[in-house]
Amino acid sequence: MIFSQNKVKYAFILGQVPALARAEIMAILEHASLDFEELFYNEQVLVLAMRKAEIDWLQARLGGTIKIASLKFQASSIKQEIIEKLIQQQPPAKNKRFQFGFSAYGRVNMKELKQIGLNLKRVLRLKKVRSRFVVSKESALSSVIVHKEKLIDQGADVVVINSGKEYYLGYTVSAQKFQEYSERDYGRPQRDDQSGMLPPKLAKMMINLGRAGFDQTILDPFCGSGTVIQEALLLGYKKIIGSDIAAKAVSDTINNLEWLKVKLQQDIAGVKIFQQDVKSLSAKIQPQSVDVIVTEPYLGPARAIPSSQDAKYLPVRPAGQKISTSKSQVSNPEIDVIDELSKLYLKAFAQFHQVLKKEGKAVIILPIINNQTVDIINDVKCLGFVSLPLSDCPRKSIVYARPGQRVRREIFVFKKI
Numbered sequence: 295m296i297f298s299q300n301k302v303k304y305a306f307i308l309g310q311v312p313a314l315a316r317a318e319i320m321a322i323l324e325h326a327s328l329d330f331e332e333l334f335y336n337e338q339v340l341v342l343a344m345r346k347a348e349i350d351w352l353q354a355r356l357g358g359t360i361k362i363a364s365l366k367f368q369a370s371s372i373k374q375e376i377i378e379k380l381i382q383q384q385p386p387a388k389n390k391r392f393q394f395g396f397s398a399y400g401r402v403n404m405k406e407l408k409q410i411g412l413n414l415k416r417v418l419r420l421k422k423v424r425s426r427f428v429v430s431k432e433s434a435l436s437s438v439i440v441h442k443e444k445l446i447d448q449g450a451d452v453v454v455i456n457s458g459k460e461y462y463l464g465y466t467v468s469a470q471k472f473q474e475y476s477e478r479d480y481g482r483p484q485r486d487d488q489s490g491m492l493p494p495k496l497a498k499m500m501i502n503l504g505r506a507g508f509d510q511t512i513l514d515p516f517c518g519s520g521t522v523i524q525e526a527l528l529l530g531y532k533k534i535i536g537s538d539i540a541a542k543a544v545s546d547t548i549n550n551l552e553w554l555k556v557k558l559q560q561d562i563a564g565v566k567i568f569q570q571d572v573k574s575l576s577a578k579i580q581p582q583s584v585d586v587i588v589t590e591p592y593l594g595p596a597r598a599i600p601s602s603q604d605a606k607y608l609p610v611r612p613a614g615q616k617i618s619t620s621k622s623q624v625s626n627p628e629i630d631v632i633d634e635l636s637k638l639y640l641k642a643f644a645q646f647h648q649v650l651k652k653e654g655k656a657v658i659i660l661p662i663i664n665n666q667t668v669d670i671i672n673d674v675k676c677l678g679f680v681s682l683p684l685s686d687c688p689r690k691s692i693v694y695a696r697p698g699q700r701v702r703r704e705i706f707v708f709k710k711i
């Protein structure tokens with residue numbers, strides 16, 4: 295079956311934390327009033343039917359989407375003739391070798407796909423087209439391979455998705471510019487591995503979840519080395535405020551922004567950076583002047599916390615139990631750290647309430663330390679916020695973590711009421 299011309303189907307190939315990547319796509323499409331219908335979602339891919347979109351813009355805007363594919367056919371099985379038709383839609387560039395490969399998502403018979411690839415090479419040879427069949431160890435080609443092998447401009451990354459009911463077939467039309475992210479992450483002059491740095495892609499996803507208009511004001515009151523500010527600038531935000539309790543963080547952020555100005559000719563004139571304890575933020579920021587707060591706060595002294603293997607012998611505060619205001623009788627470094635952090639965060643939220651406009655949002659990370667969450671959601675609500683659901687889980691949050699991480703990041707969106 296060939297899809298109708300007015301509604302197109304796109305597959306968004308999702309990054310490391312698919313639920314977050316999906317939430318980001320929804321936020322951007324809804325904010326841009328782009329109608330869409332979700333057709334399929336799993337741990338790797340989100341398939342949407344929507345009007346033809348400006349794909350390069352969408353790819354550049356999204357932090358969590360690795361590739362976007364335009365889907366052309368739906369079929370009950372993978373047939374060589376369909377793949378030949380797909381490839382014909384991507385004609386080889388003049389005097390260039392045609393490079394093609396496959397990216398399979400869901401249960402796809404890779405042997406069968408490989409055989410089709412080899413047959414295709416023969417078919418192309420008969421048509422006097424020089425070609426190269428690009429293969430990788432994985433069942434899908436990465437954004438790195440897609441860019442390096444020039445599969446978008448001089449070939450095709452054929453995408454095959456098994457939804458369990460049928461196959462979607464198409465080809466990649468855009469891929470994340472991995473080099474730019476890596477340069478922004480590792481190339482900038484000031485990095486602070488001690489207090490931890492937010493990966494630029496995550497900063498971008500969080501900014502997008504805030505759904506701020508480009509003329510609105512974004513604040514990061516724990517700006518560290520300035521990742522949120524940098525990503526907000528690159529997305530097109532102009533009015534940005536960054537503050538931090540540490541003088542070094544303030545100077546690191548300024549240095550990194552200067553680097554951005556020189557390296558990427560980025561206009562940074564609308565950014566204000568200053569030193570300020572979050573507990574007295576309203577002394578420096580006008581009441582009700584901020585539209586969206588996007589922040590990764592202080593996540594605790596990671597090294598002072600034992601690993602979960604040591605920690606399993608230590609008592610864990612039962613879920614829902616109040617944060618202690620006096621010293622606990624049994625000393626547990628993990629619970630002590632979480633109690634201290636909870637107090638800091640609640641003071642921060644009280645300040646957020648003052649500086650945010652009505653209906654302003656706070657997109658914030660709370661740490662999960664050795665599986666122990668920070669239980670302040672009800673207290674945050676008492677301060678005058680509602681939690682906007684990012685997921686169906688009881689805490690309405692999404693966890694962003696790499697395997698084995700001792701301190702995981704739990705992402706929330708709160709709205710001031």
Ligand SMILES: C[S@@+](CC[C@H](N)C(=O)[O-])C[C@H]1O[C@@H](n2cnc3c(N)ncnc32)[C@H](O)[C@@H]1O
Pocket residue numbers: 486489490491492493515516517518519520521522537538539540543570571572573589590591592593638
């Ligand atoms: C996890 S880092 C933020 C990292 C930042 N997102 C980045 O990518 O560079 C936390 C920051 O919170 C700052 N901080 C700690 N306590 C603070 C407080 N009471 N008020 C404001 N900033 C504070 C620290 O100085 C540190 O720079």
